Structure formats: C-alpha cells, structure tokens
Amino acid sequence: MSTFVLVLATGIGLGALYFLVASGLSLIYGLMHVLNFAHGVFLTLGAFIGWEAAQRMGASGWVAFAASILIGGIVGTVFATLTELALIRPLYERHIEQVLVTVGLAFASVALFEGIWGSDPLYISGPAWLDETTSLLGARIPNVYFVLMIAATLLLASLIVFLRYTRFGMIIRAGVENRAMVTALGIDVKKSFTLVFAIGGSAAGVGGVLAAHYTGYVSAHLGQGLLIFAFIVTVIGGLGSLAGAAIASVLVAVLQQFANYYLSGTGDLIVVVALAVVLLARPRGLLGRRPA
Amino acid sequence: MTELTRRYGVAVGGIALVTLMALLPLLNISLPGILPTPTYQPGALAMLSLAMVFAALALSYNMLLGTGGMLSFGHALYFGAGAYGLGIILENLGVPLWPGIVLALVGGLAISLVTGAISMRVTGIPFAMVTLAFAQAGSVLVRRNSSVTGGEEGLALETDHVPDWLVGVANTRNLYWATLAVLVVVYLVAVWVDRSRLGHLARASRENELRMRVLGLEPTRAKLVLFVLAALAASLSGIAYMLLQSGTVPRAVSADLTITVLVMVVLGGVGYRWGAILGGVLYTVLDQRLTVLAGSDAIAGLPSILRVPLSEPLFLLGTMFILVVLFLPGGIAGTAHTWLDGRRRGRSHDQLSDLEADSEENRTPVETRQS
Numbered sequence: 001m002s003t004f005v006l007v008l009a010t011g012i013g014l015g016a017l018y019f020l021v022a023s024g025l026s027l028i029y030g031l032m033h034v035l036n037f038a039h040g041v042f043l044t045l046g047a048f049i050g051w052e053a054a055q056r057m058g059a060s061g062w063v064a065f066a067a068s069i070l071i072g073g074i075v076g077t078v079f080a081t082l083t084e085l086a087l088i089r090p091l092y093e094r095h096i097e098q099v100l101v102t103v104g105l106a107f108a109s110v111a112l113f114e115g116i117w118g119s120d121p122l123y124i125s126g127p128a129w130l131d132e133t134t135s136l137l138g139a140r141i142p143n144v145y146f147v148l149m150i151a152a153t154l155l156l157a158s159l160i161v162f163l164r165y166t167r168f169g170m171i172i173r174a175g176v177e178n179r180a181m182v183t184a185l186g187i188d189v190k191k192s193f194t195l196v197f198a199i200g201g202s203a204a205g206v207g208g209v210l211a212a213h214y215t216g217y218v219s220a221h222l223g224q225g226l227l228i229f230a231f232i233v234t235v236i237g238g239l240g241s242l243a244g245a246a247i248a249s250v251l252v253a254v255l256q257q258f259a260n261y262y263l264s265g266t267g268d269l270i271v272v273v274a275l276a277v278v279l280l281a282r283p284r285g286l287l288g289r290r291p292a
Numbered sequence: 293m294t295e296l297t298r299r300y301g302v303a304v305g306g307i308a309l310v311t312l313m314a315l316l317p318l319l320n321i322s323l324p325g326i327l328p329t330p331t332y333q334p335g336a337l338a339m340l341s342l343a344m345v346f347a348a349l350a351l352s353y354n355m356l357l358g359t360g361g362m363l364s365f366g367h368a369l370y371f372g373a374g375a376y377g378l379g380i381i382l383e384n385l386g387v388p389l390w391p392g393i394v395l396a397l398v399g400g401l402a403i404s405l406v407t408g409a410i411s412m413r414v415t416g417i418p419f420a421m422v423t424l425a426f427a428q429a430g431s432v433l434v435r436r437n438s439s440v441t442g443g444e445e446g447l448a449l450e451t452d453h454v455p456d457w458l459v460g461v462a463n464t465r466n467l468y469w470a471t472l473a474v475l476v477v478v479y480l481v482a483v484w485v486d487r488s489r490l491g492h493l494a495r496a497s498r499e500n501e502l503r504m505r506v507l508g509l510e511p512t513r514a515k516l517v518l519f520v521l522a523a524l525a526a527s528l529s530g531i532a533y534m535l536l537q538s539g540t541v542p543r544a545v546s547a548d549l550t551i552t553v554l555v556m557v558v559l560g561g562v563g564y565r566w567g568a569i570l571g572g573v574l575y576t577v578l579d580q581r582l583t584v585l586a587g588s589d590a591i592a593g594l595p596s597i598l599r600v601p602l603s604e605p606l607f608l609l610g611t612m613f614i615l616v617v618l619f620l621p622g623g624i625a626g627t628a629h630t631w632l633d634g635r636r637r638g639r640s641h642d643q644l645s646d647l648e649a650d651s652e653e654n655r656t657p658v659e660t661r662q663s
Contacts, residue, residue: 035417090618096363099417100558100617103551108610115600115607228428228547231421239418265436272429279413279422 002138007261009136011254013145016152017214019249020207021223021230023155023242024080024200030176030240031189031196033095034088037102039204039230040223041109042080046072046205047212047222048117051124065126069209076205077198084197089190106224113220121217130213144213151210155203156246163242168195176240229256232271236278238288248286306479313472316340317465326577334464338536339580341464341471345533347572348471348478350556351565352525355482357554358563359491360518361498363416365550366423369407369430370523372545373400374530379447379540380440388453393531400527401520403430408519412512424547431545446541449534458535467536474532475569478525482565485521494518555613560623567625574624579605 021043028036050072057064087101130147133140163169172192174182183189204223211226212218233252237244252271260267278285321331329335349371356362377396381387387395407426411419434441441447451459457466485491497504497511504511534540543549552575560571582605585591591602601607620627 029417033417035420087614087618095417097617097621099363099420100554101614103554104610104614104617106610107551107555107613108607111604111606111610112601115604224547228424232425235414235418235421235425268432269429272425275422275425276410279410283413283418 002140003261005137005139006141007257008254009139009141009145011257012250013148013214013253014257015250015253016145016148017207017211017226018229018233018253019152019246020148020155020203020210021226022233022237022245022249023159024196024203025230026234026237026240026242026245027159027172027196028200029234030242031172031179032088032098032193034098034102035231036197036200037099037227038083038105038109039102039200040225040227041106041113042076042083042201042204043208043211043223043226044113044218044220045079045109046076046208047218048113048208049075050205050209051122051212051218054124054126060125060127062127065130069206072205072209073202074205076208077202080197080201080204081194083201084194088193088197092190110220110224117218117220119220121219123217124212126213144210148210148214151206152249155206156242159199159242162199168192172196229271232275234285236275236285238285241285241287244285244287310472310476314469317468326581328580334461337464337468339576341468341536342533343573343576344471344475345529345536346553346556346576347569348475348529348532349526349553350560350568350572350575351475351478351482352522352529353553353557354562354565354568355485355518355522355525357557358568359486359498360494360515360522362515362519363420364411364423364519365420365547365554366407366411366425366427366430367522367526367553368545368547368549369423369427370400370404370526371530371533371549372430372434372540373403373523374527375534375540375544376434376441376447376530377527378531378534379449382453383447383450384440386453389455389458392453396531397524397527400524400530404520404523404527405516408516408523412516412519424550427545427547427550431542431547434542434545441542444542446539448539449537451538454535459538471532471536474528478528479565479569481521481525485518486565490514490517555609558623559613559616561625561627561629562623564623564625564629567623570624575609578609582608 021039024042025036025039028034028039050068053071054064054068057067083102083105087105088098091097091101130144131142133142134146135141161169163173168191171182171187171189172195175189175192179189207226208223211222215222229252233248234245236252237246237248252274255274256267256271258267259265259270263270316331317337319331322329323331327336328339331337331340349367353364353367356364356367374396377399378392381392381395381399382389385392385395407423411422411426414422435443437443438445457463458470485494493504493509493511493514497509497515501511530540530544533544556571556575557568558571559574560569561567586603586605591599594602616623622630
C-alpha cells in the first residue's frame with residue numbers, strides 16, 4: 001500500500017513538472033499553431049541562471065531557493081519574449097518555418113549552454129527540507145514532489161483566472177477559438193502572441209529550477225529531454241487544450257511511474273504505446289476540440 | 293523540347309559527376325582547409341564517404357518533406373534501424389553480409405510500416421510530434437537493452453561474416469565506392485519517386501488533399517508508401533554508415549540526428565534533390581572543419597565572449613540554420629534556382645509556403661474522416 005502511494009505521488013509530482021512545460025506549449029500551439037521546439041531551452045536557461053543565482057546567495061537557504069525560482073521565471077519570460085519578437089514574429093503565419101526557427105534556436109542554444117556550462121551535469125543543492133521526506137499514508141514521499149504539485153496547481157489556477165477574468169485572457173481564448181474573427185474585430189492579436197510566449201516562458205523557467213531540484217542536477221539537455229514528454233502530453237491531452245494538458249500530464253506521468261516500478265523500467269515505452277493507442281482511438285486527443 | 297534537353301543535360305552532368313567521384317580515390321587532389329588529406333588517402337575518403345552517407349540520408353528526408361510535405365521528427369529511427377539492425381543481425385544470426393543487409397532492410401520496412409501507419413492518423417504539426425515520440429521510443433530501447441545494442445557504448449560491427457575487402461582502414465577505398473553506390477541508388481529512387489504517379493499524387497495531396505479524395509484517389513496510401521520508401525532509403529544509409537564506421541552509437545537513433553538531417557535539407561533547399569545532397573555534404577564538411585577550428589590556437593586566444601560561441605560548431609550551424617530560414621527561405625538550391633532561372637522565379641519561395649498551406653488544409657481530411 002505504501003509503495004502504491006509512493007509511486008502514485010511521484011507520478012503526480014512528475015506530472016506537475018510536465019504540466020509546467022506542457023501548459024505553455026499548449027497555449028502557444030492553440031493560439032498560434034506553432035510547435036515550439038525551443039520551449040525546452042527556455043527551461044534549461046531558467047535552470048542554469050537560477051542555479052547561478054542560488055550559488056551566489058548560498059545554495060542551501062530558503063531565500064536562495066525562492067530567489068532562484070523567481071530569477072528562473074524571469075529569465076524564461078525574457079528569453080521567450082525575445083524569441084517571439086525576434087524569430088517568430090518576422091515569420092508571421094508561416095507555421096512550418098516558425099517551427100524550423102525554433103528547432104534552430106534549440107539546436108544552437110543547447111550547444112551554447114554546453115560551451116558555457118560544460119557538458120557534465122552540475123549537481124545542485126537546495127534547502128535540506130527538499131531532500132527530506134514526509135510520511136503520507138505510510139509512504140515516505142520526498143518533499144520536492146509537494147513543491148512541484150503546489151507550483152503546478154498555482155500555475156493552473158492563475159492561468160484559469162487569467163484566461164477567464166481578464167481582458168487579455170478573453171482575447172487569447174477568443175483567438176484560440178477563431179483568430180480571424182478576433183483580428184476582424186480590430187483587436188491586435190499579435191500582442192497576445194507575445195503574451196502567451198511570455199507566460200509559457202515563465203512557467204518553463206520556474207519549471208527549470210524545479211526540474212533541477214527534482215533530478216538533482218542541471219545539464220544542457222535537461223529541457224529538451226522533458227520537452228519530448230511534454231509534446232506527448234499535449235498530443236494526448238488534445239492540442240491547444242489547457243485542461244487536456246493538465247489531465248494528460250498527470251495520467252501520463254502516473255502511468256509512466258507505475259510502469260517503471262512494476263514493469264521493470266518500461267515507463268518511457270509505455271508512454272509511447274499510450275500515445276499510439278490514443279491516436280488510433282481518438283486522433284484529436286482527450287479534450288481536443290472536434291474540428292469545426 | 294527545352295525540357296527534354298534540360299533533362300538530358302542533367303543526366304549527362306550527373307553521370308560525369310558520379311564518374312569523377314568514382315575516380316577520386318585514384319587521383320591525388322588536395323583541397324587544404326576542406327579535406328584533411330589528399331583524395332587518395334583514407335582520411336579524405338572516410339570524410340567524403342561520411343558526407344555521402346549523410347547526403348543519402350538527407351535525400352531520403354527530402355522525399356518526405358519536399359515531395360510528400362510531411363514534417364517528420366523521427367526519421368533517425370529508420371537510419372538507426374538500418375545501422376543497429378545490420379549490427380544485431382550479424383552478431384546474433386551468423387549470416388553473411390548480403391542476406392544480413394536484406395534482413396536489416398526488411399526490419400526497417402516493418403518498423404516504418406507500423407509507425408508510419410499510426411503516425412498518419414494525424415497530419416501537420418501533430419504528425420511531427422508523434423514521429424518524434426516513436427523515434428524517442430527507439431532511442432530508449434537502444435539505450436536500455438545494452439546486452440543487445442551495447443547501450444551508451446554503441447555496437448561494434450561483427451566483421452567475421454563481412455567480406456575482407458570491406459573491412460579496415462586499408463580498404464577505405466572500397467567502402468567509399470560502396471557508399472557512392474548507396475548514394476546513387478537513393479538518388480535514383482528519389483528521381484523515380486518524383487516522376488512516378490506516386491510522387492505526383494503525393495505532391496498533389498500536399499497541395500490539396502481533399503480534392504484528391506473527391507477525385508476518388510487514395511492520398512493516404514500514397515503517402516504511406518512514400519513514407520516507407522523514404523524510411524527504406526534511410527535504412528540503407530544507416531547500413532552504409534554501420535559498415536563505414538565499423539559500428540554505431542545511440543546518436544544514430546536520436547532526435548538529435550533527425551534535427552541534424554532537417555538542418556541539412558533546409559540549408560540545401562527543401563524540395564531540391566541536389567539541394568539535399570549539397571546540404572548533407574556541406575553539413576558534414578562544416579561540422580568537421582569547424583570542430584578543427586574550435587580546437588585551434590586562434591580561437592583559444594580570444595576573449596571568452598567570442599571564444600565560447602566560436603568553439604561550439606553546433607552553435608554556429610544552428611545560427612546559420614536560423615539565418616537561412618529567416619532570410620533564404622528556399623535554402624541554397626532554391627535561391628540558386630531563383631537567381632539562375634528567371635522563369636522559375638518564386639518557386640524557391642513556394643516550397644515552404646506550400647507546406648504551410650498544407651498544414652492548414654490538412655485539418656480538412658481529419659474532418660472528412662470523422663464526419
């Protein structure tokens with residue numbers, strides 16, 4: 001029983017991490033139909049700069065931890081915003097080329113990160129509490145999983161509030177629904193393009209710092225490794241659907257952890273099989289909208 | 293008539309080029325800065341062979357992206373299937389090389405048929421993501437099952453059953469000719485695909501799949517055949533890679549390699565066969581030369597703000613790729629065609645924008661399937 005709870009909790013924690021990446025991807029795809037291959041490097045850069053910041057402030061304190069999360073988020077936001085303005089915007093409406101440009105950015109950035117921080121993983125340390133465990137129903141669950149769950153829940157809640165109750169949120173929702181119509185009404189949708197990139201980037205940057213605490217190290221490939229699972233999550237959840245991404249994140253990660261534990265480490269494969277099954281049974285994903 | 297003369301000219305030029313390439317190992321040509329040694333020595337031949345392997349792989353990818361309009365992020369899976377397939381078969385089944393190659397190709401065929409059929413449930417960007425996921429699964433399988441694949445260490449070629457004339461540095465010449473043969477075969481397949489009914493159908497459905505369906509044609513089947521053919525060509529390149537390098541590493545099935553191939557094809561020019569070949573060769577040469585440059589004293593002496601980026605070849609290639617996508621949408625071949633031939637103005641631009649029209653329209657077939 002306690003093992004079951006432990007595996008379930010690690011699954012939900014990992015799902016929370018997936019959601020931090022997948023939420024941005026899903027929003028960007030929903031509004032702009034851009035598959036953002038560079039999303040992983042937003043995360044990696046957030047993790048690296050967050051790590052640098054924490055190092056300078058004394059890595060084991062709570063203040064350093066909070067600062068690294070804040071800085072990671074800011075770095076992700078700035079990087080993503082600049083990417084949208086400099087690379088995505090000039091290729092307006094040319095979706096394949098936009099994807100290619102993000103591929104190139106990811107390619108170049110990973111190489112640059114290796115040049116700056118080296119190709120070996122940098123081991124990190126945070127507040128001691130993160131490495132301790134809390135007993136829940138007899139299972140000893142590492143505290144970092146709770147931090148991940150809280151972060152993802154906060155993100156989901158604030159995204160829902162933002163999308164429901166603010167003017168920009170309304171424009172984004174309307175843009176996902178029918179962008180031509182929003183443009184025809186005289187609303188500058190381009191601003192919301194930059195905005196979704198900024199939101200996605202900040203979630204990825206925060207996710208980067210947390211992912212580094214989750215895995216215990218930062219490396220130049222941290223983000224791109226997670227990105228593949230985030231892609232799978234967004235396809236299974238239904239492209240462009242935030243709720244779908246949230247549900248699929250948890251489902252996929254829990255499935256993955258259970259397969260890793262009970263089926264001798266086959267989690268990654270099971271996830272791909274799950275993707276194939278979803279595509280065969282329901283090509284638009286769990287909550288994807290029926291094409292109009 | 294002019295079209296016929298042009299084709300004739302292209303064929304003659306192609307044969308002349310292949311003859312020249314075939315004669316290179318017998319000549320003493322030095323290209324300092326590009327080739328590490330004169331052309332008759334193993335160093336230069338090995339590098340040219342690798343360039344041709346990647347040119348063949350890029351050509352196979354161009355069949356998918358250029359002809360079929362399918363943006364796949366999992367093409368490395370089939371390259372790896374060829375390389376690892378041959379390695380595993382030679383090590384475990386004890387068959388001679390030629391049946392081994394056939395078996396490896398059959399393996400590539402089976403994998404591409406299954407993964408292709410599933411991936412084609414979706415089109416456009418979701419298709420790209422799904423192919424990526426399959427390649428990732430392949431990559432995980434290779435890394436995990438180290439008893440069969442050698443894991444991170446890679447798999448060395450079992451040479452007991454490989455003919456002697458294909459083994460060892462002394463026989464680099466023969467390997468070079470074998471690779472040239474592979475490139476020619478893949479090129480001829482690409483030409484055939486582009487001129488056949490299959491290619492016409494694939495191109496037409498790239499433009500407007502719904503219209504093809506209304507005409508009673510089966511674009512999905514044509515695209516699957518194209519996908520499998522491209523995968524087979526990639527497997528063949530993988531087999532050549534395995535023989536050439538006497539082994540393979542997990543990178544041969546990684547998403548990294550797919551992206552590398554994508555970079556080659558886009559640099560060269562999507563939709564142009566010679567562009568793909570040029571892209572493959574250019575990438576290989578640049579990668580090798582930039583690595584040498586990165587280790588040179590001139591770079592080591594620079595301040596770190598210049599030294600760090602300049603000592604990362606992939607950073608420079610990635611940046612170049614971004615610049616090409618932003619400013620030369622047709623790649624090298626597309627831009628050259630636009631300049632050389634005013635009558636075809638705009639074509640270079642069309643290749644990629646066609647794909648976009650495609651990604652928009654591709655949503656329609658999904659509807660028709662579901663309603």
